[in-house]
Amino acid sequence: xxxxxxxxxRQRPLDPPDEATELRQRAxxxxxxxxxxxxxxxxxxxxxxxxxxxxxxxxxxxxxxxPPIPGRFERLRTKTPPGFFIRxxxxxxxxxxxxxxxxxxxxxxKALEPxxxxxxxxxxxxxxxxGGPVDLVQAFALPIPSLVICELLGVPYADREQFQExxxxxxxxxxxxxESIAALGRSMAYLxxxxxxKREEPADDLLSGxxxxxxxxxxxLTGVGFLLLVAGHETTANMxxxxxxxxxxxxxxxxxxxxxxxxxxxxxxxxxxxxxIVHLGPVRTALEDVEIEGTTIRAGESATIxxxxxxxxxxxxxxxxxxxxxxxxxxxxxxxxxxxxxxxQQLARTEMRIAYPALLRRFPGxxxxxxxxxxxxxxxxxxxxxxxxPVTW
Amino acid sequence: xxxxxxxxxxxxAGMCALTAPQVFDQSEDEGTVVLLQKVPSQELExxxxxxxxxxxxxxxxxx
Numbered sequence: 001x002x003x004x005x006x007x008x009x010r011q012r013p014l015d016p017p018d019e020a021t022e023l024r025q026r027a028x029x030x031x032x033x034x035x036x037x038x039x040x041x042x043x044x045x046x047x048x049x050x051x052x053x054x055x056x057x058x059x060x061x062x063x064x065x066x067p068p069i070p071g072r073f074e075r076l077r078t079k080t081p082p083g084f085f086i087r088x089x090x091x092x093x094x095x096x097x098x099x100x101x102x103x104x105x106x107x108x109x110k111a112l113e114p115x116x117x118x119x120x121x122x123x124x125x126x127x128x129x130x131g132g133p134v135d136l137v138q139a140f141a142l143p144i145p146s147l148v149i150c151e152l153l154g155v156p157y158a159d160r161e162q163f164q165e166x167x168x169x170x171x172x173x174x175x176x177x178x179e180s181i182a183a184l185g186r187s188m189a190y191l192x193x194x195x196x197x198k199r200e201e202p203a204d205d206l207l208s209g210x211x212x213x214x215x216x217x218x219x220x221l222t223g224v225g226f227l228l229l230v231a232g233h234e235t236t237a238n239m240x241x242x243x244x245x246x247x248x249x250x251x252x253x254x255x256x257x258x259x260x261x262x263x264x265x266x267x268x269x270x271x272x273x274x275x276x277i278v279h280l281g282p283v284r285t286a287l288e289d290v291e292i293e294g295t296t297i298r299a300g301e302s303a304t305i306x307x308x309x310x311x312x313x314x315x316x317x318x319x320x321x322x323x324x325x326x327x328x329x330x331x332x333x334x335x336x337x338x339x340x341x342x343x344x345q346q347l348a349r350t351e352m353r354i355a356y357p358a359l360l361r362r363f364p365g366x367x368x369x370x371x372x373x374x375x376x377x378x379x380x381x382x383x384x385x386x387x388x389x390p391v392t393w
Numbered sequence: 394x395x396x397x398x399x400x401x402x403x404x405x406a407g408m409c410a411l412t413a414p415q416v417f418d419q420s421e422d423e424g425t426v427v428l429l430q431k432v433p434s435q436e437l438e439x440x441x442x443x444x445x446x447x448x449x450x451x452x453x454x455x456x
Contacts, residue, residue, distance in 0.1 A: 105407055
């Protein structure tokens with residue numbers, strides 16, 4: 001049998017590719033040919049994925065990693081900018097992470113609730129005033145997390161247009177190498193300028209706090225600031241857009257999210273599991289030979305985790321191909337696992353727990369303004385979701 | 394049932410404080426695990442066990 005190649009096309013917008021499901025039913029790990037000709041692995045089983053992501057002999061450094069698909073992953077292989085802690089291993093990674101984790105604790109995120117509610121209500125007021133149909137991505141899914149992360153970091157919201165455009169280029173799989181290098185350069189230059197201004201005029205925000213802490217130099221601060229800004233935008237925004245699409249096309253689940261407050265917290269976990277917007281990775285590379293469930297991954301071999309498949313593994317989530325907001329959904333790997341598990345996950349949870357029910361309660365008649373098939377899916381982006389979501393009420 | 398926490402391994406993901414807030418908290422400065430109940434009361438054992446399973450870095454364990 002010939003090797004698998006990546007990415008694998010989906011047949012239905014909310015399900016992993018059938019081929020990935022068939023692979024998982026056969027085995028947890030498969031040989032895969034990477035974009036640079038490397039013979040590595042594709043991981044489709046939950047427990048194997050978890051073991052790899054938690055294993056200290058697997059690296060996330062770009063320099064040792066092979067690209068499963070051409071383009072974005074390939075570009076990451078060259079020169080990791082300072083402060084890009086997601087591409088660092090321990091102990092370098094630990095140093096950055098410990099400077100940031102105190103800012104994203106469960107308690108701190110809880111304290112943000114009133115402000116996130118205000119921001120959410122303001123978006124809903126604007127929607128009501130404009131009247132339907134509107135694009136829910138532009139009116140709701142993107143502005144809420146964007147405003148929240150800008151306020152948290154101390155990035156002027158008025159500056160958003162350029163870095164939102166550049167972020168879009170960076171996560172688009174079809175962006176040419178030179179275009180994405182230029183987009184990254186613009187974003188980094190913007191952040192560098194902002195760090196400089198904040199050094200002169202500190203305010204009560206996360207970036208000013210990091211500057212004051214004195215542990216990071218300006219280049220590192222720029223890299224850290226860039227990561228937090230991009231991560232704060234692309235992730236929750238796509239969960240809010242795609243999650244609303246999933247609820248609108250599963251009306252009984254929508255009714256549960258809208259009408260039963262006890263469903264909300266777990267319902268958010270289930271949407272995270274079922275939708276798995278991180279659909280093209282993560283990738284880890286073995287630094288030594290490692291045995292995973294009886295199979296040896298040799299030193300130097302890369303393993304790409306197929307997260308949408310992993311999160312549907314029937315051994316971990318029985319009946320997992322069904323969206324069921326009441327199922328025990330914790331333990332999903334949408335935020336990753338191991339030392340790189342999402343730093344902002346408690347912020348994302350807080351935002352979603354507020355935003356979904358608020359939207360559905362404000363507009364009980366919310367519905368798609370087009371057919372489900374007409375909603376353009378983000379198959380061409382490294383973070384999955386909907387490009388646009390025309391809705392009315 | 395007794396819980397052990399290792400703050401040197403902890404990455405401050407907050408899964409423990411989210412899952413069993415009466416047993417685990419996070420420190421103000423680094424966000425690393427703070428053990429509120431070394432020996433969780435019986436009604437909290439199940440939540441504490443779930444938190445141990447969910448911990449991404451292996452920082453908490455059952456002794």
